[in-house]
């Protein structure tokens with residue numbers, strides 16, 4: 001018998017370094033921001049705040065502009081995501097299943113919006129919106145943010161639909177279902193986990209979208225990120241910004257929990273053709 | 275009472291003629307196997323009957339009614355796919371109930387029908403199982419049940435057991451045949467396995483390049499293949515390409531009378547019809563290898579020009595590698611230009627002759 005190689009538990013140095021870097025770059029700043037948000041008094045050069053407390057949370061949450069910005073952001077994200085799903089999902093299905101002339105050209109034109117420098121594109125669109133009286137309106141912002149979601153809401157669902165076994169759809173036709181029923185009862189549920197991830201990404205992405213919301217929406221339409229920028233610019237009180245930051249993390253955290261479930265189920269990777 | 279009538283159906287995929295002027299009538303309660311190598315157009319034909327492909331030409335009638343222009347959901351056919359194609363987001367019960375719900379049957383009746391069909395395929399009480407929790411054989415049974423529960427006039431199966439192991443395949447084959455006979459359901463079954471076709475079918479359609487080579491009962495297809503392709507595709511067959519001159523077929527030292535016009539010919543002899551005699555000087559070939567299967571033996575032999583043949587013998591111990599042998603076939607068939615030109619059972623006559631001489 002050959003000698004049995006004893007596997008020495010080796011340290012995964014790459015992993016350790018990676019974890020350390022992540023900690024320094026993400027976790028430490030987050031901790032600092034959270035600490036700031038619960039500091040009533042924290043003066044240089046003290047390492048810890050002189051006085052902990054929720055004074056600034058109360059002050060922030062008491063402001064009506066914070067609440068209206070939060071409502072605005074949530075309703076913008078909801079409307080944009082719903083519209084985007086309504087437009088993009090049928091389009092994605094068409095791209096995934098049907099053969100028609102200029103299919104590839106059209107597909108890439110959907111994605112082309114992402115290939116150019118965003119701000120230049122935004123300024124050009126803003127000029128057009130000015131003509132159409134869409135500047136500083138809710139629907140103007142909806143339109144501009146809709147463009148930003150196209151990438152996720154077309155690309156990912158196309159992959160998701162393509163991953164659905166055609167035979168399953170045929171079996172449903174065979175059982176007596178009309179094409180629309182097949183889409184609703186078979187194709188959509190089969191692609192659901194991946195499409196759920198796309199919807200979530202679109203929602204969160206819209207929630208944090210800043211340039212479009214600011215350029216098209218200002219001054220009437222104020223979303224959370226836009227409000228935060230004005231807080232930072234106008235009132236150099238760190239605690240306000242810190243509280244707002246923590247508030248802004250909430251959708252991310254919810255999204256993270258959901259995506260973890262989707263990614264773990266494996267269908268997310270399958271959607272990408274993995 | 276349902277019959278299927280396919281007349282002069284062709285299917286052209288851009289440049290590929292997948293099915294070429296195909297006609298077939300399937301009688302009520304009959305099980306017909308479409309048998310042929312991969313790419314011979316079996317699936318395309320089945321999918322045209324199911325409504326998933328539109329024929330380029332021809333007509334398909336079920337109980338005399340033209341169905342060519344109906345979408346799958348309006349045809350009285352039920353299809354079982356090779357990949358089972360069960361809906362993985364539904365449990366077994368919902369897979370079976372889907373079509374019944376579309377037909378707006380009352381809940382109690384749906385439950386009753388689903389339970390009955392699950393019993394029929396031997397999966398009683400499996401309704402609440404998830405589809406992915408089942409084994410391959412169980413999944414294929416559910417797929418069959420999903421089609422059966424809708425009581426189709428024509429059942430279509432496209433290599434339903436191809437992904438299962440040999441043992442399971444044989445068992446399911448028998449089960450499906452039993453169910454088919456019990457329900458007396460008109461069935462078209464696609465397979466590329468000859469043993470599957472031979473053991474299940476009332477009639478076999480041997481297909482090649484989208485065309486029919488032969489339509490016959492399994493025993494006739496086996497014993498009297500009409501073309502060398504059928505001869506070679508079903509069972510093991512020795513095919514010897516040679517020349518006929520003055521009524522004698524010859525090939526590398528072997529010759530036998532074949533009373534046809536002069537020209538090239540293919541001689542077909544089954545291994546079990548090829549008797550061998552030990553020969554010395556004027557041997558027609560020699561033994562290459564002997565395999566003893568206990569019940570019988572198989573001799574691989576080589577003709578003088580290197581042509582390989584197989585012969586089934588009852589006493590393998592009589593033969594040894596390198597030994598000279600002569601061929602004494604009991605039955606031969608000769609083909610020219612893909613058509614049968616001569617068939618004869620020699621065994622009985624020679625045996626009878628010998629008895630006369632001995633007497």
Ligand SMILES: Nc1ncnc2c1ncn2[C@@H]1O[C@H](COP(=O)(O)OP(=O)(O)O)[C@@H](O)[C@H]1O
Nearest residue numbers: 287290292310311312313314315316317318319
């Ligand atoms: N959708 C299609 N498009 C183009 N060619 C096809 C299509 N389906 C089948 N074919 C071709 O038709 C021929 C017959 O295929 P098929 O019916 O699947 O054969 P089988 O089931 O006997 O293996 C093959 O040459 C195949 O490549």
Ligand SMILES: [Mg+2]
Nearest residue numbers: 316317318433
């Ligand atoms: Mg096939």
